[in-house]
Amino acid sequence: MAATRDRIVERSAELFRRQGFAGTGVKQIVAEASAPFGSLYHFFPGGKEQLGAEVIRWSGALYGQLIDAFFLPGKDVVAATSQFFLAAGETLRETDYADACPIATVALEVSSTSEPMREACSDVFNSWVDGATDRLVESGLPRRRSRALAISMLASLEGAFVLSRAMRSTEPLEIAGAACTAAVRDAVAAQRSARRARRKREG
Template sequence: MGQDEPDTRARIQSAATVLFRRNGYSGTGLKRIAAEADAPFGSIYHFFPGGKQQLAEDAIRTAGAAYGHMVLALLDSVPDPVESVAHAFETAAENLAATGYADACPIATVASEVASTNDVLRVATAEVFAEWVDAAGQWFARWVPDPDAARSLAYSLIMNLEGAFILSRAARDPEPLRVAGRSMAELLRAAISRTDK
């Protein structure tokens, strides 16, 4: 393997992740990925012999795992869980506005696009979402010991976040994310209150 190969592969992965996130699967061409990565077109097939589908699956799984870790780290950055949830949504609102409403969830654009058209990518997005639900459920279980209630909160967190991203991007307004954060904080407060009784 040449000295520059790991760097080239990383540039291709990074460019693909950004472009799939912003433009979806159909709206992202391999020539554009190569150009954005400043890589020879043939190098995509060198690293990803399965072409666009393999590159998209890699981007979904890699970016999905990184995003999940980032959200958990953000949730852990504030000691009070209710405040932490509100803070996470506020941070998402600020970050989305700062990117001109271009960078929301790293897999949602592709997930909604391929759900009925590409089973390999549908499975990849479903598995990433399932990992997020599991990890968030474990996080909520620290304050809500009932596993069903903790898992329900995890689903609510992801659904609120994903839905708010769509509304905020469409309106070019961070307010839906802030409203979703307040709603999620209230759900968690109520669940903790039930646990304390």
């Protein structure tokens, strides 16, 4: 129906990801979305801030789907972790170090300046953490441990994106990926041996 609205959101997501929120003007958005200027304020009466919050949630959901595509239920989480970081590195290289996390740039910009947008970022990060936690729980790890591991992995990914974009090198991403893969492998192995020991002791 409202294809214009979708185009505005999609183009905004792309621009915010690369140039940040403050660095992107609404004129540039409507121009690149081939949308009439008036439509922006028709669909987003709350103005740029409402658009920003919506773009964060939209691209956050999209990236969540990408994560899900790697961490398929039943698939080995160790392999999934390794592959996800490698793929992120490839994307970064292919897009000339532009397309990393869709919301991190905006998240840092608005954390101290716009409460609704900060909240949107927080919700997105939490949803990613929850998703990853579930996958790790399904792989046999305790919930507490899974959540900590998920947060730790997401932090590594986000930080590696910062370094890789600034340095124009996928090295940080590869190193962080290797570290996360090792951490997941160790956690799974430790859990298995703990289970075995308990079974032996109890049975």
